Amino acid sequence: MVQPFKGINPVFRLPVQVVSFGVHRLGIFRKLPEGWHAEIPRTSAVTCGLNCQACELAWLGCPMGMTQQYVIDNRFPFYIIGILLLIGVTIGRAACGWLCPLGLVLDVINKGCKPKYTPPDWMRLIKYFYLGGLVVLASVTSLIFFCRYLCFGAVLGIIPYWLTWQTVSYTWLFYHLGAFAFYITFSFYVGGRAWCRYFCPLGAALSLGGVFSMVRLNYNWVWCTHCDMCKKVCPMGIDPTKATTLMNRLECIKCARCVKKCPNKCLSVGPAPLFTPGKDEKVTRRVPVGDARPVGEIQAEPHK
């Protein structure tokens, strides 16, 4: 017997990603009949994805670019920290899996690629160094250093910028295209969302709040046959059966690929409990959710 979906149905992910991508590009309305209007201001709203404001079509600010600008201006980024924390605590890294425009690009590019090598887990710490480094480098160099030299998201900005204004030197254009090629090659080799897994500073920022996220991955061990399909399809290279561990809470982008792939529907992406059950409240949940059971233990309900 296969259980029905109890959480968010993963079939909605692609439409949500496409709509999110479109919404991020609403700056297209900046193009008036007489040409591009750079003087039309962009909004100060921060988005929850890497969405370079150098892009002609962007109208929402990238939190990482804004943070650097705050640092350069010697202002404490209360607003950015607040927004990142707000996103982290509410949807957490589901923002990476469902809303980030770069995430959609990566998903499309990496569709079907199979990992040939699994880097060591310590490499996941690189993104936290990127996060700290972008603040330090911005204050030292007074440049939006990260976006200029290291960011994959700049590809979304630099190419439309070049196409519309043709003012970017070819050196920089090829530099960014080279960086893009490097990350793509790396992600083909490693599989899945290598950028999000190892390098994305925004992902690092969201993951810190995402530990407390109101959206989480639930695992029901009773029905699990340990076929490991979920591990194989996970673009973040984590083990979804260890849903409550720190690693999963930091890394899981709730893309629900494992949910879709699981033959027994043991996994679901859904809301986390908002309140602790009172002492007198009877726990009616019969099926433990969230903890992996070692292989070999007797299953409460045999898999049929």
Place this chain on the structure above:
Amino acid sequence: MDIRKSWSKLVTRLRGAPVPDDLIIRLRWFLLFMAILAVYIGLQMGDDWYVKDSATYDWARGLGY
């Protein structure tokens, strides 16, 4: 035991450590409150930031404009 081994052991332990739901639920509301407070302070601090001067293509312009 050499440092590398003990370090990797610590990382493995931390990585696999279960985070109790109770703790998360309690801290979540606190963090949510802090987040809203930070956004409020940020908006109160001034409206002359980022967007008006350099939110556009300043850094990209610096690449060859």
